[in-house]
Every structure is written in C-alpha cells, then in structure tokens.
Amino acid sequence: MLTRLLVIALPIALLGLAGYAAWTAWSAAGETEIGTHGIIALILGSLFTLGITVLLIWLMRLSHRRGYDQ
Template sequence: MPRLLGFGLLLAALGVAVYASVKAWGAAGDVPIGVHGLVALLLGATFTLLLAGGLVALMLYSRRRGYDEDAADGPDGPRR
C-alpha cells in the first residue's frame, strides 16, 4: 500500500509538471523556436538525464560496495 501511494504521488507530481509546462508554453504566444533553440533544448535535456542517471548509478554502486557504512559511523563509532 505505501508503494502504491508513493507511485500515485509521483504520478500526480508529473501531471502537475506537465500541466504547468503546457500552460507556460501556451502563455508564450506564437513565438517560434528555431533550429538552434530545438538543438539546445534537446542537448540540455539529454545531458540532464545522463547526469541524473550517472549520479544514481554512483549512489547505487557506493551503497552496494559498502562505502556508505564508514561515512555513517562517524569518529565515535556507529550511530544508534
């Protein structure tokens, strides 16, 4: 049940983001985007997704290898 609730909240957040994007795009009026603008938009979105994926991969790698265990312990031993 908590997993379904979390998925629903993420889906709702995506819906709000899409709605806000469509409203903002429509508010711009009839302003055309040239080829350079489309290329910049695609490159920016691609780079952002690649960066996010790389950071998530590093986080998962660090957790699986146990590198996070030392950071959570601190100088006085493990936290409780």
C-alpha cells in the first residue's frame, strides 16, 4: 500500500515542484512577452514531446505483450 502511494504521490510532487520552478522563473523574467514564433515553438515542442512519450509507452507495452522482455 505504501509503495502504491509513493508511486502516485512522488510524480505529482515532482510535477508541482517543476510547476513552481517554472512560475518562479517566468515571474523573474518581468514583462517579457512571447511573440508569435515563440508560441508556435512552445506548441510544437509540447506536441512533439507528447508524441514521443506516447510512442515510447506504446513500444514498451508492445514489447511486453510479445515477450521480448523475457
């Protein structure tokens, strides 16, 4: 039970810490604005990262199902 709680709580805590660090860094930048190219780069970078993550998880599950991990 404790390990299951740690598996859930630790990533959430790390995500919160990363969010706090991002908020602090953004606030320290002052009145800096992001242009259109910056917004496009952020969106494309986020989508690329999400796509790679989904692909790697899919490959991991496929490998496990086919028995390559044995």
